[in-house]
Amino acid sequence: MTASLPRQAAPPDEPPRPSEDRRHMIRRRTLTLLIIGLLIGVPAGYLVISAAQSRDSGLDKEKKYSATGLTEGWPSKVQRTLYQVPVPHPSNKVAYYETNNWKTSRLYVQFQTTHAGLDQFLSDLGVDRDDLTEDRITISARDQKVTGWKFSGPGSRPGDYFGLIHQQKNPQPTHDVVVNTGNPTYPMVYVVSRTVP
Secondary structure (H helix, E strand, O other), X not given: OOOOOOOOOOOOOOOOOOOOOHHHHHHHHHHHHHHHHHXXXXXXXXXXXXXXXXXXXXXXXXXXXXXXXXXXXXXXXXXXXXXXXXXXXXXXEEEEEEEEOOOOEEEEEEEEEOHHHHHHHHHHHOOOHHHOEEXXXXXXXXXXXXXXXXXXXXXXXXXXXXXXXXXXXXXXXXXXXXXXOOOOOOOXXXXXXEEOO
């Protein structure tokens, strides 16, 4: 058996504590429950809100990256630098689309420019007009399907399209370029820049 210790008496100079009345006890318990509720409820509420926002963000990204086809507007400066696609000024009808996976990343860009803009674009790639081959479609059927580009059919004539492949050593991107000169003043340029991450 365990011996019980004797209770220690209160010091003689301390007056005895008054017993707690019912109202004070209820107030103390209510305050304790409120504090416990806040300690548990606030972090739990934060987690629920954070999880919902994270889920919504993931769904937005999924929609953005699962969409097919081009987005009207200029690719970001980072994309143009990374994929080495120097869209010249002035240009209009600019649109782009980017795909990424573990094997290859691609940036699809189209724009219409002047002949001087085309020369500048080719020069920035490190090629010139002599590198373009008449009636050569260098953009694959797969890439045409992704973007909706069509380089044959009604309205296309022999001699309207010129193409080149600007091959570079990894990690530099490779460019498949098709130029449509159907509009003699403003050529339309289509580029697929591929890079291996």
